[in-house]
Amino acid sequence: MSSVSKVYGSGPGAVTALDGVSISLSPGTFTAVMGPSGSGKSTFLQCAAGLDRPTSGSVRLGETELSSLRERELTEVRRSRVGFVFQAYNLVPSLTVRQNIELPLLLGAGATDPGWLEHVVATVGLADRLDSRPSELSGGQQQRVAIARALITRPDAVFADEPTGALDTRTARQVLGLLRSVVDSTRQTVLMVTHDPLAASFADRVVFLADGRLAGALEAPSPAVVAERMTRLGEW
Numbered sequence: 001m002s003s004v005s006k007v008y009g010s011g012p013g014a015v016t017a018l019d020g021v022s023i024s025l026s027p028g029t030f031t032a033v034m035g036p037s038g039s040g041k042s043t044f045l046q047c048a049a050g051l052d053r054p055t056s057g058s059v060r061l062g063e064t065e066l067s068s069l070r071e072r073e074l075t076e077v078r079r080s081r082v083g084f085v086f087q088a089y090n091l092v093p094s095l096t097v098r099q100n101i102e103l104p105l106l107l108g109a110g111a112t113d114p115g116w117l118e119h120v121v122a123t124v125g126l127a128d129r130l131d132s133r134p135s136e137l138s139g140g141q142q143q144r145v146a147i148a149r150a151l152i153t154r155p156d157a158v159f160a161d162e163p164t165g166a167l168d169t170r171t172a173r174q175v176l177g178l179l180r181s182v183v184d185s186t187r188q189t190v191l192m193v194t195h196d197p198l199a200a201s202f203a204d205r206v207v208f209l210a211d212g213r214l215a216g217a218l219e220a221p222s223p224a225v226v227a228e229r230m231t232r233l234g235e236w
C-alpha cells in the first residue's frame with residue numbers, strides 16, 4: 001500500500017486512524033503488526049484486505065489496484081483472493097467442519113479442489129473431525145477450522161486480527177506454529193495484528209504503528225526485543 005490514510009468522520013470530531021502509511025508485503029512472508037491500542041492496526045488490516053476503503057492512497061493486492069474497483073468487484077476480491085481469521089472464530093454453528101471450511105467455495109469462490117481440501121485439512125490436523133460441529137471442538141480446534149477456511153480458496157494473502165486473542169498460551173503457540181508452517185510450506189502471505197510479543201515472534205517481520213504512522217520494523221523478531229520496542233512505543 002502506498003500513502004494510505006484513513007479518516008473516520010469529518011469536521012472537528014474527525015479521527016485520523018492511518019496517516020500516510022506506505023508498505024509492501026513480500027509474497028510468501030509472515031508479517032505481524034503491533035502498536036498501542038488505537039494506533040490503527042485494525043484499520044491498517046482492513047484497508048490492506050479490502051474490507052474498508054482508505055480515504056486516500058492506494059492499496060494493491062498482487063496486480064490489482066483495490067481503490068479503482070467497484071463494490072461488486074471488491075466483494076469478489078474479498079471472497080476469492082483474501083482469507084480472514086479473526087479472534088472470534090466466526091464459524092457457522094449449524095454446519096459441519098467440512099462445510100465451514102468449504103463455505104467460501106459454496107458462497108461462489110469456485111469449485112472444491114479435492115486434493116487441496118485434503119492438503120489443507122491435513123495441514124490443520126482436522127482430518128478426523130470433518131463431520132463434527134464447531135460446538136464439539138475446543139477453541140484451538142475451532143481456530144484451526146477458521147484457518148483452513150481462510151486457505152481453501154488459495155488466497156493471495158491471509159489477514160488475521162488477533163487470531164490467538166481468545167486462546168490459552170499453549171493452544172496459541174500451536175495455532176501460531178500452524179500459521180508459520182502454512183507460510184513455509186505453501187508460500188502463503190500472512191499479515192497478523194497482535195498485541196502479544198510471543199505471537200509476533202512467529203513472524204518474519206514485525207511492523208510497528210503509532211498514531212496511525214509506521215514506527216519502525218524488526219526482522220526475525222524475538223519476543224524480548226519486541227516487548228522492549230513495545231514498551232518504548234508507549235502503553236500496550
Ligand SMILES: Nc1ncnc2c1ncn2[C@@H]1O[C@H](COP(=O)(O)OP(=O)(O)OP(=O)(O)O)[C@@H](O)[C@H]1O
Pocket residue numbers: 008009015016017035036037038039040041042043044
Ligand atoms: N468505525 C470507526 N469510526 C470512528 N473511529 C474509528 C472507527 N474505527 C476506528 N476508529 C478510530 O481509529 C483509531 C484507530 O483504531 P483501530 O481500531 O485501527 O486501532 P487498533 O490499533 O486496532 O486498536 P486496538 O488495539 O485497541 O484494537 C482509533 O482512534 C479509533 O477510535
